[in-house]
Each structure stands twice: as C-alpha cells, then as structure tokens.
Amino acid sequence: xxxxSCGGPDAYGEEAALFESERxxxxxxxxxxxxxxxxxxxxxxxxxxxxxxxxxxxxxDGGASGGRHVTYLKEMDTTQRTMQERTAAVPERWTQGARxxxxxxxxxxxxxxxxxxVDMEKELLDVSTPGNPRYGAHFSKKQMDALxxxxxxxxxxxxxxxxxxxxxxxxxxxxxxxDFVTLEMTVGQAEALLQAEYYEYTNADGETAxxxxxxxxxxxxxxxxxxxxxxxxxxxxxxxxxxIRKVKAADEGGNPPWMSPTGVDSATQEDAAxxxxxxxxxxxxxxxxxxxxxxxTANSSTENTQVVTAFLDEYYCTDxxxxxxxxxxxxxxxxxxxxxxxxxxxxxxxxxxxxxxDVQYITSTAAGVNTEFWSFSGYSPDKPSINEPFLDxxxxxxxxxxxxxxxxxxxxxxxxxxxxxxxxRVQAEFMKAGMRGVTxxxxxxxxxxxxxxxxxxxxxxxPQWPAGSPWVTAVGATSGVTTETAADFSSGGFSxxxxxxxxxxxxxxxxxxxxxxxxxxxxxxxxxxPTMYTPNGTMAGRAFPDVSAAGEDFMIVLDGNVYTVxxxxxxxxxxxxxxxxxxxxxxxxxxxxxGFLNPMIYTYGSEIFNDVQSGNNPGCSTTGFEAVEGWDPxxxxxxxxxxxxxxxxxxxx
Numbered sequence: 144x145x146x147x148s149c150g151g152p153d154a155y156g157e158e159a160a161l162f163e164s165e166r167x168x169x170x171x172x173x174x175x176x177x178x179x180x181x182x183x184x185x186x187x188x189x190x191x192x193x194x195x196x197x198x199x200x201x202x203x204d205g206g207a208s209g210g211r212h213v214t215y216l217k218e219m220d221t222t223q224r225t226m227q228e229r230t231a232a233v234p235e236r237w238t239q240g241a242r243x244x245x246x247x248x249x250x251x252x253x254x255x256x257x258x259x260x261v262d263m264e265k266e267l268l269d270v271s272t273p274g275n276p277r278y279g280a281h282f283s284k285k286q287m288d289a290l291x292x293x294x295x296x297x298x299x300x301x302x303x304x305x306x307x308x309x310x311x312x313x314x315x316x317x318x319x320x321x322d323f324v325t326l327e328m329t330v331g332q333a334e335a336l337l338q339a340e341y342y343e344y345t346n347a348d349g350e351t352a353x354x355x356x357x358x359x360x361x362x363x364x365x366x367x368x369x370x371x372x373x374x375x376x377x378x379x380x381x382x383x384x385x386x387i388r389k390v391k392a393a394d395e396g397g398n399p400p401w402m403s404p405t406g407v408d409s410a411t412q413e414d415a416a417x418x419x420x421x422x423x424x425x426x427x428x429x430x431x432x433x434x435x436x437x438x439x440t441a442n443s444s445t446e447n448t449q450v451v452t453a454f455l456d457e458y459y460c461t462d463x464x465x466x467x468x469x470x471x472x473x474x475x476x477x478x479x480x481x482x483x484x485x486x487x488x489x490x491x492x493x494x495x496x497x498x499x500x501d502v503q504y505i506t507s508t509a510a511g512v513n514t515e516f517w518s519f520s521g522y523s524p525d526k527p528s529i530n531e532p533f534l535d536x537x538x539x540x541x542x543x544x545x546x547x548x549x550x551x552x553x554x555x556x557x558x559x560x561x562x563x564x565x566x567x568r569v570q571a572e573f574m575k576a577g578m579r580g581v582t583x584x585x586x587x588x589x590x591x592x593x594x595x596x597x598x599x600x601x602x603x604x605x606p607q608w609p610a611g612s613p614w615v616t617a618v619g620a621t622s623g624v625t626t627e628t629a630a631d632f633s634s635g636g637f638s639x640x641x642x643x644x645x646x647x648x649x650x651x652x653x654x655x656x657x658x659x660x661x662x663x664x665x666x667x668x669x670x671x672x673p674t675m676y677t678p679n680g681t682m683a684g685r686a687f688p689d690v691s692a693a694g695e696d697f698m699i700v701l702d703g704n705v706y707t708v709x710x711x712x713x714x715x716x717x718x719x720x721x722x723x724x725x726x727x728x729x730x731x732x733x734x735x736x737x738g739f740l741n742p743m744i745y746t747y748g749s750e751i752f753n754d755v756q757s758g759n760n761p762g763c764s765t766t767g768f769e770a771v772e773g774w775d776p777x778x779x780x781x782x783x784x785x786x787x788x789x790x791x792x793x794x795x796x
Contacts, residue, residue: 217307217308219362219363220304220308220363221338223362223363224338224359224361224362225359225360225361225362225365226357226358226359227337227358227359227360227365227368227370227374227564228357228358228374228375228562229356229358229375230354230356230357230375230376230562233344233377234377234560235596236346236347236596237344237345237346237352237377238344238346239342239343240343240344240345241342241343242340242342243341243343243353244330245329245330245331245334246329246330247329247330247353248327248328248329248330249328249330249333249353249373250325250326250327250328251325251326251328251333251371251372251373252323252325252372252373252534252538253301253305253323253324253325253326253371254368254369254370254371254568255293255297255298255301255321255322255323255367255368256293256368256369257291257293257322257571258292258293258294261290263291263571263578264574266290266574266578267574267577267614267739268742270282270577270578270580270738270739271577271738271739271740271741271742271743272742272743272746273743273746273747273795274746278795278796279580279734279735279738279795280735281578281579281735281736282578282580283579284544284579287541287575287578291322291571292321293321293322293367296367297367298321300363300367301324301364301368302324304360304361304364305324305326308335308336310326310328312324312326323538330353334355337355337358337359337360337371337374338358339355339357339358339359340355340356341353341354342354342355342356350455352373352377352378353373354374354377355374355375357375358371369565369567369568370565370568372565375562376561376562376565377560386708387496387701387706387707387708387709388707389704389705389706390424390698390704390705390706390707423624423696424696424698425624425693425696425697425698425713426471426698427471427472427504427507427508428471429693430504430507430508430693430717433624433782434692434717434721434753434782434783434784434785435785435786435787436508436721436724436785439724439785440474440510441509441510441511441512441723441724441727442511443481443512443513444513444730445481445513445545446730447512447513447548447723447726447727447730447736448481448512448513448514448547448548448549449505449509449513449514449547449548449549449550449551449719449723450514450517450547450549450550450551451498451502451505451514451516451517451716452517452519452536452551452552452553452554453495453497453498453501453516453517453518454518454519454520454532454533454536454554455520455532455554456495456520457495457497457498457518458494458495458498459480459494459498459499459501459502459503459516460494460499461479461480462703463494463499463700463701463702463703464480464499464502464503464700465477466700466703467503467507467699467700468507470698470700470705471507472506472507472510474510475506475507475510478510478511480502480506480515480516481513481514481515482515482516483515483517483518484515484516484517484518484539485518485519485520494702496699496706497553497554497712498516499699499700499701500553500697500708500710500712500716501553501715501716502514502516502716503699503700504697504699504713504716504717504720505551505716505719505720505723506720508716508717508719508720508721508723508724509719509720509721509723509727512720512723512724512727515547517536517539519533519535519536519539520532533554533569534569536552537569537572537573537576538572540572540581541572541575541579546576546579546581548580548581548582548723548726548736548737549581549582549584549719549722549723549726549736550576550581550583550584551716551718551719552583552584552585552586552609552715553585553586553710553711553712553716554585554586554712555585555586555587555595555607556595556607556608557594557595557596557606557607557608558605558606558607558608558611558638558639559605559640560608561608563640566608566640570612570613570614570641573609573612573614574614577614577738578738578739579738580735580736580737581736581739582616582719582722582726582736582737582739582740583614583616583739584615584618584715584718584719584722585610585612585615585616585617585618585715586610586617586618586711586712586714587607587610587618587620587634587687587691587711588607588610588633588711589620589632589633589634589709589710589711589712590607590632590634590762591631591632591633591634591762591767592634592635592636592670592760592761592762592767592768593605595607595634600763600764601762602669602670602763603670603671603763604670604762604763605636606636606637606639606640606684606687607634607687610634610687610688611636611638611640611641611684611685611687612638613641613642613643613644613685613741614739616689616690616739616741616744617687617688617690617779618688618689618690618691618711618715618718619633619634619635619690619691619711619777619778619779620632620633620691620692620694620695620709620710620711620713620714621633621692621694621695621714621755621758621778621781621782622693622694622695622758623695624693627693627753627755627781627782628755628757629691629755629757629758629759629760629777629778630695630709630711630758630760631758631759631760631761632694632709632710632711632760633688633691633694633711633760633777633778634688634711634760635686635687635688635760635768635775635777635778635779636671636686636687637671637684637687638685638686639672639684640684641684641685642682642684642685643682643683643685646741646742646745646746647685647686647741647745647774649745650745650748650773650774651681651683651774652680652681653773653774654686654771654773654774654775654776655675655676655683657771658769658771661769662675662676663676668765670763686774686776687776687779688776688777688778688779689740689741689744689745689779689780690718690744690752690778690779690780690781690782691755691777691778691781691782692713692714692715692717692718692721692782693717693782694709694710694711694713694714695709696709697709697713718782718783721783721785721788722737722740724789725737725785725789725792728789728792729793732793734793734796743791743792743795744779744780748774748779748780749773749780751783751784751788751791752779752780752781752782752787753781753782753784754773754780754781755770755775755777755781755782756770756771756772758770758777758778759777760776760777
C-alpha cells in the first residue's frame with residue numbers, strides 16, 4: 144500500500160536515517176566547497192499523487208482501509224523524523240529569552256527542492272558570458288517556472304504532509320513558480336509541525352526574533368525540502384553605512400561647504416573626518432566627472448527599471464529627496480520614485496540614512512531612469528519579531544512577470560551567519576534572477592577583512608554574504624576624487640563556503656601568484672585556509688569584490704540637514720546607476736539588459752574600469768589585502784568609466 148516509488152522508507156535509504164547527521168550552521172570544510180550548482184527541470188506526473196492533502200481513498204470496504212492508511216501516515220509523520228537543521232550555537236549578539244507565546248502568529252516558508260537534471264549554473268553562464276551564442280537570451284517568467292518546477296513527487300509529499308496536519312493550502316500561499324509554500328500559523332502550530340521549541344531572542348539593538356535551536360520533519364518529506372524558515376537562522380543583515388557626520392550650513396564666507404574649493408587630498412580628508420567642512424565632498428556632479436557620464440540621461444521607461452532595496456525598517460523621505468535635488472541635482476527637480484513595494488514611506492515618517500543615501504544617489508547617477516523602492520522590514524506592528532526579510536525580497540523578485548533590470552542592495556552579513564541549506568537555496572534564487580536578465584549588485588561590506596560584528600579583533604578573515612556569492616556582483620569602495628585609493632573599510636577576500644567560479648579563476652590565480660608572499664603570511668597565521676595554494680594551483684574560494692566605486696564623504700540630505708556618509712552602501716547605488724545608464728543605451732539599440740555582469744567584468748575588466756592601485760582593507764590586527772595593479776580583493780577591477788563601459792556593451796549582442 145506504501146510502495147518505494149511514492150517515497151516510503153525503502154525509497155530513501157540513507158536519507159531516511161539523517162536524524163543523527165545534525166546539519167550544523169557552520170561553513171563547509173574546504174574539501175566540500177561548492178559553487179552552488181542547482182539542477183532543475185520540469186517534472187512528470189507521479190504515482191504518489193493519490194496522497195495529496197492526506198485524503199482517504201475509496202476501497203471495497205467503503206473507505207475504512209483508506210482512513211486507516213491516513214491515520215498510519217499521520218503517525219509516521221510524528222514518529223519517523225529527520226533532523227532538518229540545527230544551529231551550532233546562538234550568535235553572540237543574540238540572547239535567548241523565554242519560550243515564545245504559543246498563540247502569537249508567524250509565517251513559515253517551506254522551500255521545496257528543485258529537480259536535479261538541469262544545470263542552472265550552466266544555463267546562467269550561457270546567457271551571461273560574452274561570446275556564447277546564447278548571450279543575452281534571457282528567460283521569460285514562463286520559461287523559468289518550467290525550468291524550476293519541483294517534481295510532482297516533491298509537491299505531493301510536502302502538500303500531503305501539511306494537509307494531514309490540517310494546514311489549508313491555496314494558490315495564495317504558494318509562489319507562482321510552485322517551489323515555495325508560505326503559511327500563516329501560530330507558534331504553537333509551528334512547534335507541533337516541526338517538533339521544535341521556539342524562543343524569544345533579543346540583541347543589543349533592541350531587535351527581537353523568534354527562533355528555534357533545531358527542528359525536524361517527517362523522513363518522507365526531508366528529501367523534498369531545502370529548509371523551513373524562520374527556524375535556526377538568526378537575522379544578520381546589516382546596512383553598510385560606515386560613518387555619518389553632520390555638515391555645517393555655511394563656511395565663514397557664507398557659502399555652503401560643498402561649494403568651497405576642492406582638491407584636498409585623502410589624507411587631509413581623514414584628518415578632518417569629524418568637522419566635515421574643510422575638504423572635497425562627493426556630490427552627483429563630482430561623480431559625473433569621475434566616472435565619465437556628464438550629460439548622460441535617460442527617458443523614464445518601465446523597460447529600463449532600477450530598484451533600491453531596504454530592510455529592517457529603513458525608509459527614505461520624499462521631502463529629503465526633493466531637498467537633495469534642489470541642492471545637488473537641480474535638473475531632477477520633481478522627479479519621483481515610480482513605485483514603492485512593501486511598507487510605504489507614508490507609513491513611516493522617520494527617515495533612514497541608508498535608504499536616503501541609496502535613493503538619492505541611484506536616481507542622481509542614472510538621471511531619468513525609472514526607479515522603484517522596495518522595503519522588506521521583516522516584521523509588522525502585529526508581528527514585531529524579525530521574520531525573513533531577505534527571503535521575502537528574493538521570492539518577490541523572482542515571481543514578478545516583469546522584472547527590473549538592476550537591483551541595488553546595501554546590506555549584508557558575515558558569511559557564516561547563514562546555514563548552508565539556506566544559503567545554497569538563496570544561491571538558486573540569485574541564479575534565477577540572473578537568468579532572467581537582472582543585475583544583482585551587493586555592497587561588499589564595511590569591515591575590511593574582519594567580521595562586521597567583531598571590529599578589528601579577530602583570529603580569521605571573515606568573508607561577507609551575499610557579496611561572497613559567485614552569482615551576484617560585489618561592489619567595494621574607494622576614497623578620493625582626483626586619484627582614487629582603496630577605502631580602508633572596504634570588505635573583500637575569499638569565501639569559505641563557495642568555490643571559485645571559472646569566470647574569475649585566471650584573473651584571481653594571477654593575483655595569488657603575484658602576491659604569494661603576503662597571502663602565504665596570512666595562511667601561516669591561520670587567517671586564511673591552507674587551500675589558498677595547492678600543488679595544482681589554488682582551491683581558494685570565490686574572490687570578491689568584483690568592482691568598486693567612490694564610498695567616502697557623500698553628501699546626503701537627512702531630516703532636512705546635510706550630512707556626509709561613508710560606506711560601500713554609497714558605492715553600490717552609484718555603480719548600479721552607471722549600469723542602468725549602460726542598459727538604457729543597449730535598449731535603445733534593441734539589445735537586452737546586461738543581466739548577470741560577472742562574466743563580462745572578468746572578460747573586459749581592464750578595458751572598462753579605472754584601476755585602483757593603492758590602499759588596503761585592514762582588520763584582525765593586519766593591514767589586510769593591498770590594492771594592486773589589476774584585480775585585487777579590496778577594489779576588484781576598480782571603478783567604472785561609463786564611456787568605455789558602454790562602448791564595450793554596445794559591441795555585444
């Protein structure tokens with residue numbers, strides 16, 4: 144009655160005994176690193192479909208045996224379990240409190256596994272690599288849904304389990320691609336479903352999260368799920384604003400300080416860090432000169448849309464945006480954000496420095512480009528604990544019929560703060576976006592080679608996430624105007640989790656060969672893994688950042704006042720805006736958006752970027768990595784030159 148073809152105990156073999164395997168929330172060992180390949184394809188109808196929603200079936204005895212069968216399955220759901228994930232340790236910044244209120248509501252995401260007979264990595268690289276016959280042939284929503292549709296057996300197994308537990312399933316709580324199920328329930332229901340205990344956790348910032356140290360699922364379901372969230376993963380997203388300082392309204396001559404003579408070198412800027420009124424500032428006009436896009440504008444069109452994302456209750460203020468335009472971009476007067484997704488700015492009267500910075504500079508860089516603001520707070524007034532804002536963002540993006548061309552995100556976290564299962568599945572979401580022609584840009588981080596939470600004291604270099612993913616473009620920061628140097632806070636290095644992708648192997652291997660003395664010193668100090676150098680070359684992880692842009696002394700308007708800010712959060716919307724301007728020209732020529740940029744970057748990097756050859760990113764009581772000729776793990780290939788960038792882009796199909 145319960146054959147192996149339908150996922151019974153005999154069908155799963157070793158996978159049915161994974162209860163002891165404790166999938167810990169720690170980075171993979173070096174010999175287990177992977178590039179995040181996800182294999183998917185269209186499923187065929189499964190003989191298991193009669194289990195759907197736990198419904199009994201009619202038999203010669205009037206359905207009695209069918210009812211007993213359902214009872215048997217429900218008993219198995221309870222007694223035959225597999226540990227899905229467990230956290231190795233609660234992150235230091237979080238403190239466990241009391242058990243969560245069983246009657247409080249929460250939202251659970253069930254990530255169903257993709258099929259394993261189509262190589263998503265290959266599909267992405269085919270449409271993203273210059274010279275490939277398929278370059279620019281991005282997938283439609285329908286094509287992507289077909290490619291990533293889970294097997295019918297997977298859908299049936301998950302929905303049957305949930306149905307047997309009394310969970311109501313509908314189109315509203317399944318993503319249209321069918322690979323996620325999202326359900327509203329109480330904490331008590333979630334605990335019973337996952338055989339887990341949820342607790343309230345708090346951190347020093349006053350944020351709260353409801354999480355569980357571990358959870359399990361029925362053994363018959365384990366092979367069909369990547370993860371359930373929120374469970375063991377703690378919120379770690381942090382905005383990449385490094386420093387903010389208020390600017391005086393006027394200097395002794397009565398002029399605003401941003402209109403004072405410029406040209407002071409970066410050393411003087413650092414000495415004047417707190418006064419912020421005696422040196423050159425970054426404004427939209429400065430950036431136009433630095434990156435060679437003076438006079439370049441666009442016509443607002445939904446065909447070329449750029450998006451700024453915000454998390455953790457960050458919102459921009461429309462009044463500040465118009466004040467910014469009045470002071471620094473008068474040609475944009477009355478330009479407005481085309482759409483707001485999630486909680487709107489009207490719901491939150493407070494202004495965020497991160498959100499204001501992002502919106503003010505992506506719009507002033509890509510003047511006229513259709514711009515949207517997406518906010519994923521992770522909680523709402525009736526659900527004050529943080530849920531999964533980043534997951535909400537990626538699933539929302541990938542379920543749009545029409546996607547934006549460019550998405551700028553100035554948030555990140557330490558790589559090891561996410562579970563392997565969670566991060567691997569998010570990798571698939573990144574690949575989906577790239578396959579559809581979306582450029583995903585992430586700030587590389589503002590902690591140099593150190594953890595964003597440990598400051599300068601650490602015993603190992605800490606890569607950042609999502610910047611360290613092979614399937615996004617990581618943006619570092621530079622300092623200075625006339626001559627750019629590496630900003631000392633710009634995060635960069637090598638992933639401990641994701642293997643080096645082929646598109647950057649030649650470039651990064653050359654860097655490692657030419658800088659072996661420095662890198663070997665860090666290996667001997669256990670700051671970097673011994674696999675940096677092997678008899679066959681290197682087994683170093685994915686190297687980041689890929690590119691950079693100015694990241695110090697940006698003029699912004701916040702609550703009506705002028706401030707300067709530093710951070711890769713400034714660099715990222717600027718680089719995103721330049722990409723949007725290039726996309727504008729490609730669209731005018733009848734070409735596709737650039738999409739996933741990295742293969743292009745590592746093919747033409749030296750031809751389209753301003754090489755940054757001085758500075759470093761200290762941390763862990765070291766000077767970190769050095770900016771050198773060519774690519775380096777502080778500034779990548781350097782900052783953009785729009786004219787060179789667009790010239791190359793228009794030569795590609």
